[in-house]
Amino acid sequence: xxxxxxxxxxxLICLLFIMAAVAYYIKQAQAGKxxxxxxxxxxxxxxxxxxxxxxxxxxxxxxxxxxNLRDATTGPQxxxxxxxxxxxxxxCVAVGARIVVPVRQPEVWPIASDIVETEYKLAGxxxxxxxxxxxxxxTEQFAFSSSYMGLMMREKPGANIMVGAYWAExxxxxxxxxxxxAMQITGTAQTSQIPFFLVTxxxxxxxxxxxxxxxxxxxxxxxxxxxxxxxVGRFVAVVLGLLGAITYTMGSRILLDLFAM
Amino acid sequence: xxxxxxxxQVLPYYFNIPALQSAASTASNAVLLIVACATxxxxxxxxxxxxxxxxxxxxxxxxxxxxxxxxxxMVLTGLPFAEYGLGSSNTIFNxxxxxxxxxxxxxxxxxxxxxxxxxxxxxxxxxxxxxxxVLVSGTLMVMGNAPLFTNAVPVLAxxxxxxxxxxxxxxxxxxxxxxxxxxxxxxxxxxxGIERGYLRGGGEE
Numbered sequence: 001x002x003x004x005x006x007x008x009x010x011x012l013i014c015l016l017f018i019m020a021a022v023a024y025y026i027k028q029a030q031a032g033k034x035x036x037x038x039x040x041x042x043x044x045x046x047x048x049x050x051x052x053x054x055x056x057x058x059x060x061x062x063x064x065x066x067x068n069l070r071d072a073t074t075g076p077q078x079x080x081x082x083x084x085x086x087x088x089x090x091x092c093v094a095v096g097a098r099i100v101v102p103v104r105q106p107e108v109w110p111i112a113s114d115i116v117e118t119e120y121k122l123a124g125x126x127x128x129x130x131x132x133x134x135x136x137x138x139t140e141q142f143a144f145s146s147s148y149m150g151l152m153m154r155e156k157p158g159a160n161i162m163v164g165a166y167w168a169e170x171x172x173x174x175x176x177x178x179x180x181x182a183m184q185i186t187g188t189a190q191t192s193q194i195p196f197f198l199v200t201x202x203x204x205x206x207x208x209x210x211x212x213x214x215x216x217x218x219x220x221x222x223x224x225x226x227x228x229x230x231x232v233g234r235f236v237a238v239v240l241g242l243l244g245a246i247t248y249t250m251g252s253r254i255l256l257d258l259f260a261m
Numbered sequence: 262x263x264x265x266x267x268x269x270q271v272l273p274y275y276f277n278i279p280a281l282q283s284a285a286s287t288a289s290n291a292v293l294l295i296v297a298c299a300t301x302x303x304x305x306x307x308x309x310x311x312x313x314x315x316x317x318x319x320x321x322x323x324x325x326x327x328x329x330x331x332x333x334x335m336v337l338t339g340l341p342f343a344e345y346g347l348g349s350s351n352t353i354f355n356x357x358x359x360x361x362x363x364x365x366x367x368x369x370x371x372x373x374x375x376x377x378x379x380x381x382x383x384x385x386x387x388x389x390x391x392x393x394x395v396l397v398s399g400t401l402m403v404m405g406n407a408p409l410f411t412n413a414v415p416v417l418a419x420x421x422x423x424x425x426x427x428x429x430x431x432x433x434x435x436x437x438x439x440x441x442x443x444x445x446x447x448x449x450x451x452x453x454g455i456e457r458g459y460l461r462g463g464g465e466e
Contacts, residue, residue: 083458106303
């Protein structure tokens with residue numbers, strides 16, 4: 001077992017177990033057994049917010065966070081944000097809303113731009129795509145934040161959708177959106193920023209909900225089924241948590257030793 | 262490619278195989294190179310947006326001129342040719358960095374205090390049970406961290422510590438575990454090639 005790194009074996013077992021559960025439910029869905037998914041009001045409200053912006057004659061702002069795609073913890077949040085951007089762009093093109101996408105990371109900008117442009121092309125409106133609608137603002141956190149706030153103050157969006165990884169700028173952006181009267185749907189897995197989004201937004205996606213957004217919005221059976229596999233992992237976490245509390249209270253270190261394996 | 266790239270990042274964390282570690286290191290270096298090149302893409306985007314604004318004399322176009330001027334100044338003075346007095350030791354580069362960029366960043370960070378205040382005013386309204394709990398626990402947290410109150414009522418410090426370490430910590434851990442599971446499921450979907458929302462057109466042909 002020398003090729004396995006000591007202290008990470010139990011983590012690997014858990015990872016493989018959860019991955020197997022997710023893969024199993026995806027295969028089940030492909031065979032026709034699709035689990036039921038609870039409604040997520042924040043995601044359901046995306047259409048409403050875009051419709052509201054159209055009625056008001058204002059643009060829709062959609063941000064996928066300020067993280068890059070490389071980081072292990074925040075990269076997936078950016079991918080989740082881009083999935084939401086994909087849906088928002090699709091809906092904006094369908095109802096004729098102008099979409100504005102502020103970008104912080106240069107390596108994400110071509111992807112975001114491509115997503116929006118492709119939605120225009122798929123709808124047969126390629127010539128209506130404005131390349132300036134997907135704007136790279138700055139890699140500097142607060143330069144990005146001030147530019148975003150400035151854009152919001154000038155453009156007065158009817159909807160501001162922010163899903164992805166945010167840090168200290170979360171409150172600045174959401175509070176500015178709130179002041180200009182935009183309907184706001186936010187979401188992040190950054191635990192330190194969730195309270196800020198909760199108090200300033202109309203709807204807030206908390207933690208794992210942002211990762212389900214892509215599956216939820218696509219209505220794809222296999223993607224929805226993967227959420228059930230996720231629940232297996234949650235069940236394991238709860239069981240281990242309870243067992244850990246009980247065994248440690250009884251003076252046993254069996255689970256701690258197992259985790260350190 | 263997605264599968265190979267993902268496995269190259271995951272496997273070396275668990276397996277001590279030199280060839281795998283080396284391949285992962287090479288892949289990471291390639292990513293850094295791509296990111297370095299992407300920086301220029303960002304600059305091109307900025308120049309496109311602000312160039313058009315100046316050309317059309319759009320509202321606020323003089324600010325776009327400023328963007329051009331400072332962008333060009335920082336790029337030219339920051340070129341890595343120390344023998345010509347350029348680079349990070351250049352006087353102009355340093356002056357702009359120290360006297361413009363740093364204070365502006367600090368200012369933006371510090372105005373968070375005002376945003377927090379206005380957000381707190383909105384949040385601290387007991388409209389329902391949940392909001393009332395937020396109001397009470399938030400007030401206790403503020404008081405527990407202010408010496409003015411903890412000197413008079415020492416138990417406030419213990420109460421705020423309890424709120425932070427027990428209910429707050431339990432909630433945060435729940436959110437973190439859920440988020441980690443969500444990220445794993447997203448990774449599996451990406452590995453299996455069924456999560457295509459981040460691709461152009463959601464992978465539609």
